[in-house]
Amino acid sequence: MARPTIADIARRAGVSKGAVSFALNGRPGVSAATRERILRVAEEMNWRPHSAARALGGARAGTVGLVLARPARTIGLEPFFGQLLSGLQAALSTRGTALQLLVVEDTAAEIEVYRRWTSEHRVDGFVLVDLQVRDPRVPVLEELGVPAMVIGGPGRHGRLPSVWADDREAMLSLVEYLAALGHRRIAHLAGLPAFQHTRRRIRAVRDGARRLGLEAVSLPTDFSDAEGAAATRALLARPRRPTALIYDSDVMAVAGLGVAAEMGVAVPGELSVVSFEDSALARIVHPALTALTRDTFALGEQVARALLALLDDPGTARDIKNPTPRLTVRESTAAPGDRTA
Amino acid sequence: MARPTIADIARRAGVSKGAVSFALNGRPGVSAATRERILRVAEEMNWRPHSAARALGGARAGTVGLVLARPARTIGLEPFFGQLLSGLQAALSTRGTALQLLVVEDTAAEIEVYRRWTSEHRVDGFVLVDLQVRDPRVPVLEELGVPAMVIGGPGRHGRLPSVWADDREAMLSLVEYLAALGHRRIAHLAGLPAFQHTRRRIRAVRDGARRLGLEAVSLPTDFSDAEGAAATRALLARPRRPTALIYDSDVMAVAGLGVAAEMGVAVPGELSVVSFEDSALARIVHPALTALTRDTFALGEQVARALLALLDDPGTARDIKNPTPRLTVRESTAAPGDRTA
């Protein structure tokens, strides 16, 4: 038999379709004995639910969506997304839910996908990343009334619940670490100012530097290796150049490392380099990068669990705090002017 | 009105559901005038097909699957998949088809996903990557009778059609390039020997070296930065160490670069380094890596188009050749012993 349906099971078990549906979904309406028998028959016949049939009838689509807006041909998935993806899928798969991933060109296209997938009933909910300052996606998702979890925060994402890590606290710890090493002039190679987390990190650098009496400057970039390199070149060419650089991403930090090597600036002897984002990339370059480490896989799991809970009960929208990233010291940082390093 | 259905359109246009279905799908059965009117009404009401309803009734699921088997926490580093994904999606989206991506732990789990998604009608077809030597996934997909496109080849994938690039030709061009620079002792840091492309590349290195009278050795690794680094360390510690290294992946090449720096071996002065895989990563490290460049985005598009054609007409299974990767020379290669570099 090709693909048994619940009608086949019902016939074989001598019950009705309804009884089979109840039994297979673990809901009341059948006795324990009958349920047992039905499950055994379903197992024997190797029955699998037809996802489309289930999605019809107003039930779940069994899928949640993740849409990334970035130019298609630029760098592939950053390690962050690979990890996040795996974490999301790990948690979702325990509940038979799939993750639909789509990469689009820009935010407008992203919003269009939200509308389409919602009206086509393709997904039950969304995961939102890269929260922007006055994020246009938030009101759209609220209007669509579709469950969604935001990664990032706190605050500024309307009524949508979020999972967030304390970027401010993390950045402060970075600045304090550099200050403790003896650095007095630091620079921060930030990401796109349109992102909320970029703004938060810039503010944290400013506040931390002020408190510790450091000179600090933040330079916004577009997160690309090209701009990271260009900004680094400009900084190192200054007469009183900084003795430590904080990069918002591992890719930019690696690009910066390349510029330092090219300009003959020794790392960490003459320049300390720190990445706000840890990854395999940060480990394999030479010198290995001191970086903020966070468990992105676990973050993904947490987000997925929260979204599943939200699907079960739309009332449970609450913000959840993720552990603050911890500093992993490697070879790219030292006291300023330490010629032995 | 929440979500109009074809019944709503039918009522408004004063025709039957069937007529609407015919009109919206561009098939005969309605006059041009009626079709026009129905389309206008559908547009006015902002109608969108309900993907589940369509998938029921034996029609398309409107989705194809890509399942990657690799340890959950390691993915994301390779730019290859990001590019491939974007290319696949670009071509698929022109036909309203979505891509379902899943990362699983191993090949056994991957096969289980093929079975499940097929029996659940979740996808219409699959894209298969990382072809292995006696790949157990091939017979399963053949048995399931589900359309699938293989990336890799040529040969050794049963009746499944593939899109392939000439790895052998590419590797030979690499070896010839190094020989022309004057290298006589080269080593090849290969990937997992279980992969067909790894075997092909190893054979190409051996054949090329024999023809050109070089000493060559291939060392298999697991593609990880750790093994890449370890193998590099072992090679450079040999008394008569090679003057050029070919890495099967950019990640390993970067790790190797780190080892060389650590051991005080100048690149490219004392050692030339080449990566078989180009990427942003290869560009941003210092020195920038000479690498084989291929248009992975275009590859993805090509695969997607071939798969869509296969869905339309299961008879059209043909292997397609992708352009051979071209060498991009950067800073990591020079003549052996060139102290000016």
Added chain:
DNA sequence: CAGTATGACTAAACCGGTCTAGCGAAGGGG
């Protein structure tokens, strides 16, 4: 002009589940 082919369209079955209304039997309360 009868007979038939063709085109436009309708009605209804169908895909494979979910879910509600309802029914008979058993159990419990007063």
Added chain:
DNA sequence: CCCCTTCGCTAGACCGGTTTAGTCATACTG
């Protein structure tokens, strides 16, 4: 002992499309 509730289950509507069988009017054929 009767009524009412609860339990276990069935029948069938329903989700939103696709597809087939069939109807009717018109055009074509000989």
